[in-house]
Amino acid sequence: MDFERKHILGLQELSAEEITLILDTAESMKEVSERDVKKVPALRGVTVCNLFYEPSTRTRSSFEIAEKRLSADVLNFTLSHSSVTKGETLLDTARNLEAMGASIIVIRHPMSGAPWLLAKELDSSIINAGDGSHEHPSQALLDLFTIREIKGKIEGLKVVVVGDILHSRVARSNIWGLLRLGAEVRVVGPPTLIPGYIENINVRTYYNLEDAIKGADVVIMLRIQMERQDSEFFPSLREYSRFYGLTRDKLVLADKDVTVMHPGPINRGIELSSDIADDAGSVILDQVSNGIAVRMAMFYLLASAGRTA
Amino acid sequence: MSVLIKGGRIIDPSEGLDQVGNVLIEEGIIKSYPKTTAKFEKDPNVEVIDARGKIVAPGFVDIHVHLREPGFEHKETIRTGCDSAAAGGFTTIVCMPNTNPVNDNASVTEYILLKARTEGKVNVFPIGAITKGEEGESLAQIGEMFEAGCVGVSDDGMPVMNSKVMRHAMEYVKAFGIPVISHAEDKNLSGHGVMNEGEVSTLLGLEGIPCASEDVMVSRDITVAELTGAHLHICHVSTAGSVRLIRAAKKRGVHVTAEVTPHHFTLTDEAVNQYDTHAKMNPPLRSEVDRKAVIKGIKDGTIDVIATDHAPHSEDEKKVEFDLAPFGIVGLETALPLSLKLVEDGVLTLSQLISKLTDAPSSILNLNKGTIKQGAAADVVVFDPKKKIKVDREKFHSKAKNTPFDGWELKGEVSHTIVDGRIVYSA
Numbered sequence: 001m002d003f004e005r006k007h008i009l010g011l012q013e014l015s016a017e018e019i020t021l022i023l024d025t026a027e028s029m030k031e032v033s034e035r036d037v038k039k040v041p042a043l044r045g046v047t048v049c050n051l052f053y054e055p056s057t058r059t060r061s062s063f064e065i066a067e068k069r070l071s072a073d074v075l076n077f078t079l080s081h082s083s084v085t086k087g088e089t090l091l092d093t094a095r096n097l098e099a100m101g102a103s104i105i106v107i108r109h110p111m112s113g114a115p116w117l118l119a120k121e122l123d124s125s126i127i128n129a130g131d132g133s134h135e136h137p138s139q140a141l142l143d144l145f146t147i148r149e150i151k152g153k154i155e156g157l158k159v160v161v162v163g164d165i166l167h168s169r170v171a172r173s174n175i176w177g178l179l180r181l182g183a184e185v186r187v188v189g190p191p192t193l194i195p196g197y198i199e200n201i202n203v204r205t206y207y208n209l210e211d212a213i214k215g216a217d218v219v220i221m222l223r224i225q226m227e228r229q230d231s232e233f234f235p236s237l238r239e240y241s242r243f244y245g246l247t248r249d250k251l252v253l254a255d256k257d258v259t260v261m262h263p264g265p266i267n268r269g270i271e272l273s274s275d276i277a278d279d280a281g282s283v284i285l286d287q288v289s290n291g292i293a294v295r296m297a298m299f300y301l302l303a304s305a306g307r308t309a
Numbered sequence: 310m311s312v313l314i315k316g317g318r319i320i321d322p323s324e325g326l327d328q329v330g331n332v333l334i335e336e337g338i339i340k341s342y343p344k345t346t347a348k349f350e351k352d353p354n355v356e357v358i359d360a361r362g363k364i365v366a367p368g369f370v371d372i373h374v375h376l377r378e379p380g381f382e383h384k385e386t387i388r389t390g391c392d393s394a395a396a397g398g399f400t401t402i403v404c405m406p407n408t409n410p411v412n413d414n415a416s417v418t419e420y421i422l423l424k425a426r427t428e429g430k431v432n433v434f435p436i437g438a439i440t441k442g443e444e445g446e447s448l449a450q451i452g453e454m455f456e457a458g459c460v461g462v463s464d465d466g467m468p469v470m471n472s473k474v475m476r477h478a479m480e481y482v483k484a485f486g487i488p489v490i491s492h493a494e495d496k497n498l499s500g501h502g503v504m505n506e507g508e509v510s511t512l513l514g515l516e517g518i519p520c521a522s523e524d525v526m527v528s529r530d531i532t533v534a535e536l537t538g539a540h541l542h543i544c545h546v547s548t549a550g551s552v553r554l555i556r557a558a559k560k561r562g563v564h565v566t567a568e569v570t571p572h573h574f575t576l577t578d579e580a581v582n583q584y585d586t587h588a589k590m591n592p593p594l595r596s597e598v599d600r601k602a603v604i605k606g607i608k609d610g611t612i613d614v615i616a617t618d619h620a621p622h623s624e625d626e627k628k629v630e631f632d633l634a635p636f637g638i639v640g641l642e643t644a645l646p647l648s649l650k651l652v653e654d655g656v657l658t659l660s661q662l663i664s665k666l667t668d669a670p671s672s673i674l675n676l677n678k679g680t681i682k683q684g685a686a687a688d689v690v691v692f693d694p695k696k697k698i699k700v701d702r703e704k705f706h707s708k709a710k711n712t713p714f715d716g717w718e719l720k721g722e723v724s725h726t727i728v729d730g731r732i733v734y735s736a
Contacts, residue, residue: 134514
């Protein structure tokens with residue numbers, strides 16, 4: 001099949017076929033990354049702008065490497081969080097970048113839906129690099145890629161997502177991707193961070209980690225935001241960690257070949273006990289290198305859809 | 310100049326009138342309902358409106374409008390807001406106090422009324438703030454604002470979170486016989502919510518405003534109204550819970566009235582999909598369960614009136630991230646066709662609908678409008694309820710175009726709006 005989209009905004013709107021195409025393409029891209037000369041000319045002459053309204057060294061660097069390996073001209077535009085509410089509007093900033101020749105804009109923004117605004121109003125292709133509590137498609141695609149690489153398939157797997165589902169864009173994108181590809185998805189966390197409405201899309205909700213983890217093939221640990229503690233959501237990190245931190249004695253309830261994943265950066269001793277973090281270390285580093293391949297695939301497919309040249 | 314409205318179906322719920330006939334307007338008042346029209350039609354001083362096949366009714370009364378002046382003239386002015394009202398068939402509008410400065414003292418009230426007299430095509434009545442600066446802490450100059458012409462008090466847009474302040478407001482207004490108009494919302498429950506809390510907000514990753522945020526406050530306000538015996542009017546009812554609470558309160562004899570907006574009985578939170586900021590308002594569009602409950606409340610009389618919550622904003626203000634966009638949509642020019650759908654769907658008779666747009670809102674605020682009985686001020690609307698229209702926001706008379714209904718195909722077109730005997734709008 002051909003990839004027909006102008007934008008990659010979220011996994012909710014992608015079909016199983018489209019997701020699979022991206023993952024398959026990422027396999028070829030991974031091969032490029034393993035060469036001595038890690039560069040192909042797919043985006044030669046194309047200007048890509050990384051427009052980041054949130055600090056994100058990892059995601060931005062990963063996008064930047066992907067862009068450079070595809071020979072794009074890269075423009076990094078990082079704005080402070082406060083510039084969202086003060087000064088130039090998002091649309092004006094983005095129009096300026098277009099005027100500088102950017103035809104693909106990768107946007108990271110603290111507010112849900114910001115990439116949709118750009119997609120509606122601009123001519124450029126938009127890639128969502130994480131919007132508010134909504135979606136983070138490249139992260140989910142690299143998680144799917146990594147799972148598929150380790151398990152050989154996605155369909156039929158039992159996948160548990162642990163933590164702050166309410167505020168997590170990684171969770172939403174992963175949920176859509178996993179459901180599309182036929183996995184069974186469970187979410188678990190404190191009730192204040194588990195929106196009940198998620199059950200409407202066939203996700204099972206749990207408040208008890210031991211119950212949720214039984215027989216799981218994959219456990220995706222979400223990073224807990226430090227600022228959520230001492231708020232109305234849960235009393236303290238200590239208490240969070242006690243009930244929802246992944247420890248050896250809980251992990252034995254999962255399938256014996258369980259894979260533990262974390263989008264990083266890890267709060268050691270909070271989401272994951274240190275020994276699990278060390279064991280899972282290789283998978284987490286695989287996720288990082290797979291991230292480059294998956295992002296290359298996203299650019300490659302957008303460019304080959306012929307709309308960005 | 311006199312006006313003869315000929316051959317229309319005259320519906321005036323205030324008089325229990327529903328008959329085909331003629332209306333003669335002279336010197337700004339409803340003169341008579343002449344049986345024959347020949348002699349007027351020959352008179353060059355009589356302007357004749359052919360209303361055959363159309364409805365002739367009291368001009369509509371909207372008790373919930375934001376005119377934005379003073380302070381936010383880039384959104385709307387008293388002049389453009391009145392133009393918009395006239396185009397929508399409204400001859401009387403009541404404007405909320407959340408201007409800048411806030412209408413919390415008589416000088417602002419007087420300014421609004423002066424501007425309305427000199428620049429406004431329709432009747433304007435202001436609502437004063439409950440508290441100084443709408444800050445919810447100490448009472449505004451309610452008595453002086455009443456003397457200057459305010460017909461009620463409200464901190465619309467902001468709830469009065471402090472129950473004791475609300476109690477004192479409800480007690481105090483009894484001296485002037487005006488209602489306290491409540492924007493019922495628990496700000497703590499709403500948090501930084503920007504839309505209805507539900508499946509849609511969960512999937513969009515937007516912070517939700519739960520129905521409970523409204524229900525809790527409606528419940529408190531009803532309780533305080535019971536304590537004080539004041540007349541409580543609940544703005545823009547949006548939840549099944551509110552409808553239930555108001556229905557029960559009315560049954561107990563609490564003096565509570567309620568309004569609903571056309572968007573709340575027409576749309577659900579599904580309209581927010583794709584982050585359409587034109588579907589962002591407060592209270593937010595709710596679920597289908599709520600929408601149906603609200604319609605039931607309209608049908609059984611729990612909800613007394615339709616009011617638009619006309620909330621103009623500029624294009625630039627709405628073309629931003631969903632979280633940053635202001636709440637509110639314009640409503641005056643789409644209210645009639647959206648409301649006529651209630652008649653088509655069998656929720657209300659045409660006469661009942663007109664009542665919710667005329668004498669019912671007038672009586673809530675003692676405006677003495679919403680009637681075309683002989684001798685009344687000649688505020689009249691003529692409309693064709695069957696005429697097919699396509700909403701075109703570019704043609705709005707309002708300065709603002711922020712509507713989720715652009716391009717909708719509906720039925721019902723205002724052909725003439727008459728205020729004090731003057732034709733202020735004709736299609």
